Amino acid sequence: MLNIAIFGPPGAGKGTQSEFITSTYNLTYLATGDILRAEVASESKLGLEVKGIMAVGGLVSDEIVARIIEKNICKQEKDGFLFDGFPRTILQAYVLDGLLCNAHMKLDAVLSLEVPEDLLIDRLLKRSAIAHRDDDNYDTIKFRLEQYRSKTMPLISFFKEKGKLITIDGVGEISDITNRLKTAINSIK
Ligand code: AMP
Numbered sequence: 001m002l003n004i005a006i007f008g009p010p011g012a013g014k015g016t017q018s019e020f021i022t023s024t025y026n027l028t029y030l031a032t033g034d035i036l037r038a039e040v041a042s043e044s045k046l047g048l049e050v051k052g053i054m055a056v057g058g059l060v061s062d063e064i065v066a067r068i069i070e071k072n073i074c075k076q077e078k079d080g081f082l083f084d085g086f087p088r089t090i091l092q093a094y095v096l097d098g099l100l101c102n103a104h105m106k107l108d109a110v111l112s113l114e115v116p117e118d119l120l121i122d123r124l125l126k127r128s129a130i131a132h133r134d135d136d137n138y139d140t141i142k143f144r145l146e147q148y149r150s151k152t153m154p155l156i157s158f159f160k161e162k163g164k165l166i167t168i169d170g171v172g173e174i175s176d177i178t179n180r181l182k183t184a185i186n187s188i189k
Helices: 014-025 032-041 045-056 062-073 090-102 117-131 138-152 154-161 174-188
Strands: 004-007 028-031 081-084 109-114 165-169
Touching: 004 014, 004 154, 014 028, 014 081, 014 174, 028 032, 028 062, 032 045, 032 062, 032 081, 045 062, 045 138, 062 090, 090 154, 109 154, 109 174, 117 138, 138 154, 154 165, 165 174
Parallel strands: 004 081, 004 109, 028 081, 109 165
Antiparallel strands: none
């Protein structure tokens, strides 16, 4: 069983790299952003609740995120989980720890993709032209990066202290970054 989280600011390439990781290591992909976007698209009760905050690039409440993870973590037909976009706050990290522990599992590693901010903005603006994500516009991108700095970045030292953090240079060709991730994952397997 291998449970890993891919971590980093918006635009770091988490989604892009996740495809390779999930298929190579046979992991169940759990991306809170994708799940929340599907809820918004289906206009479910939850979707309507989170639509406004997502549109401006704010973080959805820890309680809602915890509920989503709890619902999805019990389904495991593969060799482990890849968490993308979660945890994003210290509280979410504790929730994940508790849920995995209940299921007799643990988080093995957090792969942190490091990319300078000017490159992140560049990538996100380019993505907005192809992916049509409502939150990929300049003002929202700025706010999402600010939310990352204030609420999510503290997780870096949190996981470092727990000996779970592996930093990966997220700049360069997609295939080079993939190889760096592969080396890191093979070192913990
Ligand atoms: P992402 O696709 O990971 O960039 O997430 C898109 C948006 O979904 C974020 O800007 C947040 O509004 C929301 N979101 C996704 N994951 C989380 C999370 N773990 N905690 C709080 N909000 C989240």
